[in-house]
Amino acid sequence: MSLRHALLALLEAEPMSGYSLAKFFDQSVAYVWHAPHSQIYPELRRMEQAGMITGRSEARGTFATKRIYSLTDDGRAELARWVEELSPLPRERDAAYLKSSYFEYGDYASARKHFEAHRAHHEEQRRRWEAHVKQLENRDTDLLRIRLAQAPEHLRKQVVAYKVHVYHGLIERAKQEVRWALAGLRMVDELEAETVAARPAPAGTPRKAVERTKSAGPPTRVSRRHEPPRR
Amino acid sequence: MSLRHALLALLEAEPMSGYSLAKFFDQSVAYVWHAPHSQIYPELRRMEQAGMITGRSEARGTFATKRIYSLTDDGRAELARWVEELSPLPRERDAAYLKSSYFEYGDYASARKHFEAHRAHHEEQRRRWEAHVKQLENRDTDLLRIRLAQAPEHLRKQVVAYKVHVYHGLIERAKQEVRWALAGLRMVDELEAETVAARPAPAGTPRKAVERTKSAGPPTRVSRRHEPPRR
DNA sequence: GACTGCATGTAACGAGTTACATGATTGG
DNA sequence: CCAATCATGTAACTCGTTACATGCAGTC
Structure with missing residues (x-):
């Protein structure tokens, strides 16, 4: 769950909206762990549900609002726990x-x-x-x-x-x-x-001709030869 | 879709059952691209559906059977296409x-x-x-x-x-x-x-004591310091 | 008769991608 | 008034992980 902890770490610096979070994300964490905003918003809601962050709605202009999230003590604890914990290194891929x-x-x-x-x-x-x-x-x-x-x-x-x-x-x-x-x-x-x-190849023969120069053997295109194994 | 193409490449060597495929996989491709058998079996069925491979059932002992897959021409073509094609390098993570x-x-x-x-x-x-x-x-x-x-x-x-x-x-x-x-x-x-x-620290003080030596300042364990930001 | 290996799956979940979708605000 | 940017989402899909599940075959 790296996304979650990256977000906790960002919020540890300063309470922010999902939008700013996404911005800061792109300019910092994303160099190491990329995530699009479509992943960030729902994750923030799940984190709020889990009690790691709290959001308060703040006015923006006359009609619009934005939601500012801050870390809770639980969130801080979770961040500390994650940093302490050895996570298994991922399989090669x-x-x-x-x-x-x-x-x-x-x-x-x-x-x-x-x-x-x-x-x-x-x-x-x-x-x-x-x-x-x-x-x-x-x-x-x-x-x-x-x-x-x-x-x-x-x-x-x-x-x-x-x-x-x-x-x-x-x-x-x-x-x-x-x-x-x-x-x-x-x-x-x-x-x-x-x-x-x-x-x-005879001197002066263009490079291209290499593919089909020899006449010995069956017509051997590079990916031919596919009889079922005789055993 | 690397799993699919890794399987095509294995089958290019020799027709095999899902089980042998998984074995060979573990001893070769898996060093670069890991996949468990629970991913391999369904993928093989999808590949058969897509016409890249064909399976024939073969007797094993008296009652059991196994399914041996081989590449079709379409499968071979797909393998060649994939090897030619530049795939976007993945985002850092x-x-x-x-x-x-x-x-x-x-x-x-x-x-x-x-x-x-x-x-x-x-x-x-x-x-x-x-x-x-x-x-x-x-x-x-x-x-x-x-x-x-x-x-x-x-x-x-x-x-x-x-x-x-x-x-x-x-x-x-x-x-x-x-x-x-x-x-x-x-x-x-x-x-x-x-x-x-x-x-x-006073000369002779054991290293351990470093954590809590100075009396100045708040009780500063190294990983403490998690008050909500004052501003 | 028990154990190891061969053989094949399902199900639930989590993570990530891409595309689509909408609307308010601010500054020129 | 128009464009950029702020702001927030949903939906469909693919890929991968973990755990659970089953049963035959060969060998000691």
Whole structure:
């Protein structure tokens, strides 16, 4: 139930409406745990039901109202409990790596396209995280300012340090993914070079022809060969 | 829909029952994408409905039967399509890092406990992946042998290479996570040392006493401080 | 005859995604 | 008055988790 606890942590900084919560969420927690507003509003109602937060309606303009939620003691206790508690680390589930395991069902161009996209994605992520960690280090986000203003002096250092450490971790991860993608691209080059070497084409033959050069063997399109196993 | 395509890929190697599928799954794909059998059986039925696989019932002993699924041409096409297709990389969602961002709500011991568990988990993962990649490199798993026996010669190298690359990536990731956890532990030490320095205890005072040494200020247990925000 | 492995499921729930939907307020 | 932004939702669906449930087959 990470969403719930992320919301508790945000409300610990300051009472807010669901809308502001969603805004702050996008600018902070969402870098680590994404959630759309359609998940936030109902969760807030469930949390209120469970007594972790209370909402009071506040006027907005003449006719409209908004609902401001604040933490209850139970909510604070739940937040503390969650932070203490070791949660089981999730099972591995990585769609990109799964697909990469089966690139032999596609061609070299496809493998390259995927590794290239992987690289681009994680470079972008890295940029975003680096920008954000810089803000954190300068204590330059709205949320952090609020939090620091409230935290007792001896905790301020920790408030920043833990978050910075998390973002450094994310950045290193992103770098690792970029390295992995680049190594993947090099690997594809090598595999292709070997294919070419194994089937030497007459000088000047365009690269494309590689697919169907040898005449030996059955018509071997890449994904053929599917008789039921003889046993 | 990664589960579906993982199953297609397994069936591409050899027709199998749901049960064997689940077994092979656990010994291969599950290192990258975990799924329990309760998810596999219904998915197989849906895939049959969709025409990607066909099942025939086969006798087992005198009374029992089992259902053996094989890929159809549509299934093969779907597998090829999926491998070609760029799927959007998933949004970040990391419960452990999220919680780490808020370690200031717990005490140093709790932060240490978490980083320590993180380290242990990823060291274990690394061991498992290293063992598996060794098997892959030696072409020493049942599934890989089947696959290699069927694959046209020019694809064999790729079949192994892509998988090995994936596991190398996972191993590097695990190492990175271990480094992150260790850095976290060092950080906690530093934070605690600073706390001690800021509240100098009489020489000879045992470390434990740090928590309640100074008499100035309110009774400040490390994880206290949860009055509603005064403003 | 008991235990282990083979074989296949259901049901309830929780979490997350995408799309649709509506209306008030504020500032230019 | 129009657009952006504040504000709050619902509905349908997919995916995944956990627990419960059943029964045959082979072997010691």
